[in-house]
Amino acid sequence: xxxxxxxxxxxxxxxxxxxxxxxxxxxxxxxxxxxxxxxxxxxxxxxxxxxxxxxxxxxxxxxxxxxxxxxxxxxxxxxxxxxxxxxxxxxxxxxxxxxxxxxxxxxxxxxxxxxxxxxxxxxxxxxxxxxxxxxxxxxxxxxxxxxxxxxxxxxxxxxxxxxxxxxxxxxxxxxxxxxxxxxxxxxxxxxxxxxxxxxxxxxxxxxxxxxxxxxxxxxxxxxxxxxxxxxxxxxxxxxxxxxxxxxxxxxxxxxxxxxxxxxxxxxxxxxxxxxxxxxxxxxxxxxxxxxxxxxxxxxxxxxxxxxxx
Numbered sequence: 001x002x003x004x005x006x007x008x009x010x011x012x013x014x015x016x017x018x019x020x021x022x023x024x025x026x027x028x029x030x031x032x033x034x035x036x037x038x039x040x041x042x043x044x045x046x047x048x049x050x051x052x053x054x055x056x057x058x059x060x061x062x063x064x065x066x067x068x069x070x071x072x073x074x075x076x077x078x079x080x081x082x083x084x085x086x087x088x089x090x091x092x093x094x095x096x097x098x099x100x101x102x103x104x105x106x107x108x109x110x111x112x113x114x115x116x117x118x119x120x121x122x123x124x125x126x127x128x129x130x131x132x133x134x135x136x137x138x139x140x141x142x143x144x145x146x147x148x149x150x151x152x153x154x155x156x157x158x159x160x161x162x163x164x165x166x167x168x169x170x171x172x173x174x175x176x177x178x179x180x181x182x183x184x185x186x187x188x189x190x191x192x193x194x195x196x197x198x199x200x201x202x203x204x205x206x207x208x209x210x211x212x213x214x215x216x217x218x219x220x221x222x223x224x225x226x227x228x229x230x231x232x233x234x235x236x237x238x239x240x241x242x243x244x245x246x247x248x249x250x251x252x253x254x255x256x257x258x259x260x261x262x263x264x265x266x267x268x269x270x271x272x273x274x275x276x277x278x279x280x281x282x283x284x285x286x287x288x289x290x291x292x293x294x295x296x297x298x299x300x301x302x303x304x305x306x307x308x309x
Contacts, residue, residue, distance in 0.1 A: 019275040020065025022297040024245045025072050025100075025257070028054055028085060032075040034102055036127070037134035038165055038190045041257050042074045049249050051081040055088050057251060057267055064275065066245075068096040070123075070293070074249075077105040086117035096120055102137050106145040111152040119155045125188055126159060126174045128166025135165045139174060150181045157183045161210060163199065164190025168206035175210050185214045189225065189290065199229055224295055228288065236295060237306040238286035241278025244297035255283060256291050282307045 028049050032042035058069070069089045076082055076099055089097040098121030099114075114122075126142060127135040139146075149157050159181075161174035171187065178185040187210045189199065199207065207229070227234035240246075240255035241263065247253055251267045254260045255278075263281075265274060279301075289295065 016065035016272070019242050019272065019279050021061070021067065021245050021275070022243045022300075023068045023070060023293055024061050024066050024247060025070045025293070026054070026057060026061070026247045027072055027074060027249045028076050028082070029079045030074045030249045031078055032073060032102070033078060033104060034075070034136055036137060036165070046074065046249065048079045048081070051079075051084055053251070054081075054085055057247060058085075058088055058092055060267055060270070061245070061247070062092045062094065064270065064272065066094065068098070069094045071097075071099040073100075075102055075105070077101050077110065082110075083113040083117040086114060086119045090118035098123065100124075103142050103145050103149075104137070106149060108148050108152050111148060115152070115154045121156050121158065122149070122153070123158045123160065125162050126178075127162045127164075127190075128170030129173050130166065130170070132166060138166065138170075139177060143177075146177075146181055146183075150183070158186055159183045160186040160188045162188050162190060163203050163207055168200075168203045172206055172210055175214060179214070185210075187211055187214065188292070204229055225290070228290060233287045234289075235287045236289075236298060237302050237304070238283045238289065238294060239279050239298040239301055240283065240294050241281060242275045243279070243301060244294045256294050258291065259283075259285065280305065280307050282309050284309070 030043050030046035031048075032044070035042070035044065061069070071082070071085060071089075079085065086097060086099070097119060099119060100123045103124040124142070125137070126139060127137050129139045131138050131140060146159070159174065159178035161171035161178070163171045175185040175187060187207060189207070207225075224234040224236065238255070240259075241253070244256070245253050246256050246260075247267055248260065252264050253267050253270055254264045255262065
């Protein structure tokens with residue numbers, strides 16, 4: 001390799017490091033086995049995305065320099081080739097391969113298959129203890145599955161108590177139960193279709209009680225939720241479309257799950273130039289955004305420039 005080629009390769013590597021995705025959420029099936037009243041990310045009829053197409057998308061995202069992959073839906077455990085998809089992520093060399101699931105279909109056989117495939121992280125959000133007309137995603141329905149995960153899973157399990165769909169004290173019970181089982185407890189808040197939020201005084205009290213108790217991680221370097229609750233705004237420089245991508249079941253890239261009707265581009269046509277452009281693009285929704293994974297993927301670059309509104 002001559003000096004010129006080395007220089008070109010070095011510039012390409014720098015471009016990947018400066019703009020490549022830290023995290024990508026890939027939808028492998030839009031269908032879900034539940035119908036939570038607050039959710040706009042599912043339907044009850046879609047077929048799974050063919051596994052060969054998913055593998056093409058995973059390879060394309062790896063070529064773009066993606067570090068972490070999160071498999072999502074809908075409900076990803078409804079995809080018949082889920083273990084194969086996880087295994088392919090590991091073969092492609094993603095630094096972190098995780099999944100978001102409602103947990104309802106987690107049985108010992110599937111858990112062991114996911115172990116063998118190399119899954120590293122599972123995130124389950126639980127809305128409360130008792131089912132109601134809004135949600136069935138509660139401890140009463142999931143406790144057996146959590147027991148199976150505790151017994152069989154070799155991957156890390158994060159359980160989030162969710163404030164907004166059940167009486168707020170139930171979210172505290174979820175966080176305590178997750179801690180007793182040895183899982184990583186978290187707290188989240190139901191957001192509206194724009195990614196915004198509002199909390200009652202009681203919900204705020206429970207939120208503070210939980211956040212004071214659970215261990216802090218690197219993802220908690222910012223207190224954006226506290227600021228959002230207090231001020232209604234928590235400004236940051238959103239790097240969605242670059243450091244974070246959302247790829248839907250049709251292979252369309254958008255900023256996140258809540259902006260699917262805004263900016264979009266087919267993944268097949270996506271380039272490093274798009275990553276660079278979206279890195280600097282101001283998003284009008286960013287000051288009120290509650291999407292934690294977007295903020296987490298963006299926070300390391302908050303010191304870098306962004307286009308003016």
